[in-house]
Amino acid sequence: MGWYGFKPYVSVAERRAKAARYAQKLAKNGRICCPVKIDGMKIARTFWGKAWCDHLESYSDFENRLPRGRTYVRNGSVVDLQIEPGKVVAIVSGSEMYNIKINIKPLATPKWTSIKAQCAGKIDSLVELLQGKLSGGVMEIITQHDSGLFPSPTEIDLDCSCPDWADMCKHVAAALYGVGARLDQQPELLFVLRKVDYLELIDQAGNVAVPTGTAGGRKTLASDELSDVFGIELDTPVEPPKRAAEPKAGKPKTKSAKSKVPGTRDIAAERTHARSARGQVPGKRNQSSKAPT
Numbered sequence: 001m002g003w004y005g006f007k008p009y010v011s012v013a014e015r016r017a018k019a020a021r022y023a024q025k026l027a028k029n030g031r032i033c034c035p036v037k038i039d040g041m042k043i044a045r046t047f048w049g050k051a052w053c054d055h056l057e058s059y060s061d062f063e064n065r066l067p068r069g070r071t072y073v074r075n076g077s078v079v080d081l082q083i084e085p086g087k088v089v090a091i092v093s094g095s096e097m098y099n100i101k102i103n104i105k106p107l108a109t110p111k112w113t114s115i116k117a118q119c120a121g122k123i124d125s126l127v128e129l130l131q132g133k134l135s136g137g138v139m140e141i142i143t144q145h146d147s148g149l150f151p152s153p154t155e156i157d158l159d160c161s162c163p164d165w166a167d168m169c170k171h172v173a174a175a176l177y178g179v180g181a182r183l184d185q186q187p188e189l190l191f192v193l194r195k196v197d198y199l200e201l202i203d204q205a206g207n208v209a210v211p212t213g214t215a216g217g218r219k220t221l222a223s224d225e226l227s228d229v230f231g232i233e234l235d236t237p238v239e240p241p242k243r244a245a246e247p248k249a250g251k252p253k254t255k256s257a258k259s260k261v262p263g264t265r266d267i268a269a270e271r272t273h274a275r276s277a278r279g280q281v282p283g284k285r286n287q288s289s290k291a292p293t
Helices: 012-028 047-057 066-074 109-119 126-131 136-142 170-185 189-193 199-208 223-230 267-277
Strands: 078-084 087-093 097-104 156-160
Touching: 012 078, 012 087, 012 097, 047 066, 047 136, 047 170, 066 170, 078 170, 078 189, 087 170, 097 170, 109 136, 109 199, 156 170, 170 189
Parallel strands: none
Antiparallel strands: 078 087, 087 097, 097 156
């Protein structure tokens, strides 16, 4: 035990080694850890991650306490982070392995209804929603302090197994920053956390107007958008061969004479010509050829 009852300082290398051993132990028991990995000094890089961190830091209850967790999340001390409906469960490596549980109240139904109504017609596709390619008006609606999607301090309940008396210790702060980093990769988890369905925003937009390229009143995704979301290349559909144009319906033509095939003899014409040369008329007997009576 260190000074004033606190445990002695543990270096970053020691914490990482301890975290790796602990993760292996959990894996043998069937729990796969999802650590938070930060590249560089920036904890979050996308709109969703940055907005989460900025929102929490804007409250006076949090602004002086959250920074204590920045170092922890940057050096890889968040061994495991799970975002589930209404809660965040994490394991943070310190002098020991500490379990964190953060309960977040579901988004109130009137607030969610208001958000959907305000965003109606302003979101073109699910791709734009999840990639943060939204208009300034939509971002302002989602990130409003009182009526937006992010939770307020009164909607968050914090708990850590460490001996620190403060509700938001550095381990809890690291976990909250870890949520921002995780939203960089999976922004839909914010809706999971607040227990709302983000697809309802697209449905609401589809109910307001049906632009070109929609089906049944609901907006659809183009092939290039699907490729961007799922990281796959879609084959270009092969067009079926064009059918030859059919002749227009009309009165059938009658042939006045049989068409002659080149290189063949016209037997009927030759017989008629021979009879004419003998003075015979086809179909009649020649009276001059009869014997006198």
